Amino acid sequence: MRDVKGIIVGLLASVMLTAAVPARAETLRLLTWGDYAPEAVIKKFKDATGIDVEVTISNNEDMISKLRATGGAGFDLAQPSQDRILGPQTDFSIYKPMDLSKIKAELFLPELLDASKKNTAIDGKVYGVAHLWGTSGLVVDARKAPDIKSFLDLCKSEYKGRVSMRLKRPALLGMAFALGEDPFAAYGDKAKYQAIIDKAGAALAACKANVKAYWSGSDDLLNMIRSGEVVAAEAWDSTGFKLNAENPDINFVAPSAGALGWIDTFALPAKGKNDDAAYKWINFVMQPEIAAMIVDSAGSFSASKGSDQFVSPKLRAAFQQAFPPEVIAKIKWFPAVPAGLEEMEGKVLDKVAAGN
Amino acid sequence: MNAPLNPAASGAAAPREEGAAARRLSFILVFAPFALWIALVILVPQLNLFFLSLREKVGPQVYALGPRNYTELFGESVYVLTLVRTVVMSLLATFATLIIGFPIAYYIAKIARGRARTMLFMSCLLPFWVSELVRVFGWMLILRETGLLSRLLQGLGLVDGPVELLYNDVAVMVGLIYTSMLFMVVPLVSTLDSLDDALVEAGYDLGGNGFVVLWEIVIPHAKPGIVAGAIIVFMLNLGNYLTPTLLGGKNSQWFTAQIYSQFITRFNWESGSAFGFVLLVTSSLIVWLALRASGQTLSGTIGKG
Numbered sequence: 001m002r003d004v005k006g007i008i009v010g011l012l013a014s015v016m017l018t019a020a021v022p023a024r025a026e027t028l029r030l031l032t033w034g035d036y037a038p039e040a041v042i043k044k045f046k047d048a049t050g051i052d053v054e055v056t057i058s059n060n061e062d063m064i065s066k067l068r069a070t071g072g073a074g075f076d077l078a079q080p081s082q083d084r085i086l087g088p089q090t091d092f093s094i095y096k097p098m099d100l101s102k103i104k105a106e107l108f109l110p111e112l113l114d115a116s117k118k119n120t121a122i123d124g125k126v127y128g129v130a131h132l133w134g135t136s137g138l139v140v141d142a143r144k145a146p147d148i149k150s151f152l153d154l155c156k157s158e159y160k161g162r163v164s165m166r167l168k169r170p171a172l173l174g175m176a177f178a179l180g181e182d183p184f185a186a187y188g189d190k191a192k193y194q195a196i197i198d199k200a201g202a203a204l205a206a207c208k209a210n211v212k213a214y215w216s217g218s219d220d221l222l223n224m225i226r227s228g229e230v231v232a233a234e235a236w237d238s239t240g241f242k243l244n245a246e247n248p249d250i251n252f253v254a255p256s257a258g259a260l261g262w263i264d265t266f267a268l269p270a271k272g273k274n275d276d277a278a279y280k281w282i283n284f285v286m287q288p289e290i291a292a293m294i295v296d297s298a299g300s301f302s303a304s305k306g307s308d309q310f311v312s313p314k315l316r317a318a319f320q321q322a323f324p325p326e327v328i329a330k331i332k333w334f335p336a337v338p339a340g341l342e343e344m345e346g347k348v349l350d351k352v353a354a355g356n
Numbered sequence: 357m358n359a360p361l362n363p364a365a366s367g368a369a370a371p372r373e374e375g376a377a378a379r380r381l382s383f384i385l386v387f388a389p390f391a392l393w394i395a396l397v398i399l400v401p402q403l404n405l406f407f408l409s410l411r412e413k414v415g416p417q418v419y420a421l422g423p424r425n426y427t428e429l430f431g432e433s434v435y436v437l438t439l440v441r442t443v444v445m446s447l448l449a450t451f452a453t454l455i456i457g458f459p460i461a462y463y464i465a466k467i468a469r470g471r472a473r474t475m476l477f478m479s480c481l482l483p484f485w486v487s488e489l490v491r492v493f494g495w496m497l498i499l500r501e502t503g504l505l506s507r508l509l510q511g512l513g514l515v516d517g518p519v520e521l522l523y524n525d526v527a528v529m530v531g532l533i534y535t536s537m538l539f540m541v542v543p544l545v546s547t548l549d550s551l552d553d554a555l556v557e558a559g560y561d562l563g564g565n566g567f568v569v570l571w572e573i574v575i576p577h578a579k580p581g582i583v584a585g586a587i588i589v590f591m592l593n594l595g596n597y598l599t600p601t602l603l604g605g606k607n608s609q610w611f612t613a614q615i616y617s618q619f620i621t622r623f624n625w626e627s628g629s630a631f632g633f634v635l636l637v638t639s640s641l642i643v644w645l646a647l648r649a650s651g652q653t654l655s656g657t658i659g660k661g
Contacts, residue, residue, distance in 0.1 A: 212605075354437065
């Protein structure tokens with residue numbers, strides 16, 4: 001009998017021990033993009049605060065899906081683009097408002113912080129603050145495809161089977177701008193917006209013969225461009241900068257109608273359990289030196305004030321080549337997407353994807 | 357159980373009732389895991405999916421009951437075409453798997469002996485030791501423009517420039533057949549195994565040639581295995597997501613990819629559920645039709661196989 005008691009006590013003790021471990025080590029569950037939370041930064045954060053960071057790599061649509069599935073639980077901090085907060089928040093209530101007093105505003109570039117605050121505000125409450133920004137446009141191998149300056153050039157017959165795109169909203173909207181439309185101005189007018197995206201969808205469908213394969217993650221695209229199978233693509237600037245570091249012929253090219261600018265934010269999921277750790281992480285990664293480490297790993301630019309001084313010279317050179325001041329002035333920033341528009345875009349994109 | 361036969365009636369009833377209760381309890385205990393599995397993993401999610409598919413979005417966070425998700429699916433030719441395409445391609449792939457798998461299974465069951473038999477069986481099983489993703493990537497390395505086959509053809513001087521063999525329907529077919537071959541071979545081997553060699557010999561003795569013996573003796577005997585294998589392979593093909601998505605590229609969208617995009621990319625669970633339900637009904641219907649046409653029953657094929 002004593003033996004049995006001993007075993008039970010032992011079991012109970014071990015159960016209590018294992019239960020106690022997660023309580024002792026605090027964790028931050030971060031839902032973010034690839035390369036936004038490099039190992040080195042996570043380690044520094046752990047050294048500074050004792051908090052472990054669990055990273056889940058995601059994208060805009062996946063973040064919304066994941067948070068919708070749980071009603072906003074499972075993560076303590078998410079990083080959706082600023083234009084993708086208003087619609088999903090209205091539809092699914094997956095975020096909670098931020099307490100701006102807990103964020104060190106002096107670490108941010110004021111214009112980016114203000115823009116993100118304005119774009120993510122619902123009923124006077126702010127749901128997101130800026131972290132990294134970048135653009136969508138073209139990545140071109142200048143030696144093999146010297147004359148690609150716009151989305152329409154991707155559809156030239158000499159590049160049949162040699163281009164790639166990501167079949168998501170930036171391709172659709174980029175095509176709309178290339179056709180001379182202004183979809184952003186039509187955000188409030190559903191009928192007009194439908195007409196514009198129908199037109200852009202038809203152009204994408206007509207362009208399908210030129211597409212070798214639609215890419216979905218940046219690794220797919222890197223593969224196709226590195227092997228020379230694809231000479232030009234609709235892509236993020238960060239992909240262009242990454243390839244530029246390996247082969248100077250390849251770089252990001254802002255389309256003549258203007259690159260499409262996005263800002264990825266920090267947002268708090270509605271049922272996050274560790275807001276304190278989330279605010280600590282935000283204030284930690286916005287310090288200039290840390291922010292520069294993230295910029296080097298992600299290839300996108302930070303809303304952290306002064307971080308550009310610490311960025312690697314190679315990346316800075318690629319950026320300066322792709323973004324002279326007049327190109328920056330022409331960037332079209334994604335305004336917040338009102339609820340309902342994404343469903344309309346989805347149907348148009350489905351038609352492009354399934355059509356022959 | 358061993359109660360004496362003659363005591364008072366009340367005394368005899370008690371143990372018998374006890375025995376029945378114990379039997380009932382043991383039945384419940386044995387049945388419980390199965391019932392729980394069916395209810396929690398199959399029934400509840402499917403019902404949930406069905407109710408979700410009947411929700412119409414009226415406005416932000418406002419839903420009503422109605423069939424709009426289904427009418428939208430069938431009203432949009434793109435979705436219907438994808439479904440038809442997926443079904444036809446799956447049927448073709450199943451047929452091709454049968455044509456390729458039958459001789460293999462026959463060889464393993466009837467001709468190979470001893471070690472050779474084990475080796476052959478293992479070589480069918482071996483690809484399944486790595487995940488489907490790795491197998492598909494293997495095919496991508498072989499078929500892509502800068503891949504093995506393209507280089508080989510160029511090296512042999514058969515083609516002038518690099519050829520793209522990936523991102524088309526044939527690549528999808530190859531991938532599907534490769535992925536599901538084992539599920540055709542195993543039921544075929546087990547039914548062919550039970551075919552008495554004497555029957556085949558008798559067929560020849562009675563003057564039948566190879567084709568007649570195959571058609572009159574081997575195939576009728578193997579029918580349950582053929583139907584079982586075909587059903588499993590067809591279901592696997594229809595519900596496959598990875599292979600068509602990775603090998604098929606831009607023009608060969610599979611219906612599962614539509615479901616994925618409704619759920620994950622468009623976060624439109626309502627229409628995604630409707631899509632899922634339509635796929636479930638379609639596949640059940642086709643399996644039922646195939647069973648009717650071949651004169652088999654589900655218990656006589658899958659149940660045995």
